[in-house]
Amino acid sequence: MASLSVAIAFSVRLLLVLLFLPFSALDKILNFRGAVGQAREAVHATAPATVLILIGLGVEIGMSLCILTGVADRAAAFVLAGYCGVTALLWKQFWVPGDFWAGGKGRALFWDFLKNFALAGGFLLITFGTGAGTVQDFLADPLGSTHPYAIADRARP
Template sequence: MTSLSLAIAFGTRLLLVLLFLPFSALDKILNFKGAVGQAKQAVGATPPAVVLILLGLCVEIGMSACILTGAYDRAAAFVMAGYCGVTALLWKQFWKPGDFWSGGKGRELFWDFLKNFALAGGFLLITFGTGASTVESFFADPLASSHPYTVTPPQ
């Protein structure tokens, strides 16, 4: 049963970060020029776009690795929640095309926008836990691990 518990704990975290590591990070690496072009649409110039893509790579790889390993996982999940919110606001602006009600690009972006916030919610569950009693432990020590792979015997 311990092996199953560990597999489920790891698998759950893997499903949450799988979009970022390896897929989004790998896409940014393999299609760096295209990623910079997309970022340039949001910020208007190439140098800040390159910085944003490099920061995004660091967040996606570093924070995902922390979440998977359990090292600083709560702080990393908090960063990832913010990352999901910021990317939704910068790149999933469903209100801009003006065709939401006619089923155009705006409606497609709306679902991606909501997906980003749903992912943020998943990351916040790692950050704060699943109940009100666990929130204080994050604020008491935000860099502490949640010890996701510790199995305690039932009492």
């Protein structure tokens, strides 16, 4: 039963980071020029766009690995939640096309925008837990681990 619990805990975390590691990170590596081109839409210059893509690559790989291994996973999840919010604001600007009510590109971007924030909410669950007491745990030790694969001894009723 313990190995099933660990497998489920790992699988849930894997599902949460799967978008970033390997898919988005691999896409940035294999299509680096295209990724920089997309980043230029937000910053309009190649050098800052390249820096943004490299930072994004580091965040996607590094923070995902922290979440999967449980090393400083709360801080990593907090960073990825912020990353989801920032990327939504920079690249999912549903208000720009002006065709939201007509069902055009703006409407599709709106759903992507909301998905980014929903994903951020999932990461914030790792960061803060599900109760008010667990928020204090994070504030007391932001770089601590949630020890996601530890099996606690529980007294059976």
